[in-house]
Amino acid sequence: METQKCVECGTEIKNADQTCPQCGAEQPVKWMVWLVYALLGLFVIGAIYRLIRP
Secondary structure: OOOOEOOOOOOOOEEOOEEEEOOOOOOOOOOHHHHHHHHHHHHHHHHHHHOOOO
């Protein structure tokens, strides 16, 4: 069984858990986190492009 750490308290929890049983904090959804990273990456690429080609 794979585990992950709680984003708030650091307690080991199962990957399937959406909230931490110890502190009650909601855990982020992995695909949503990757979507935010991808959007930030596109923003940075666009900003660099606009600096090179105004």
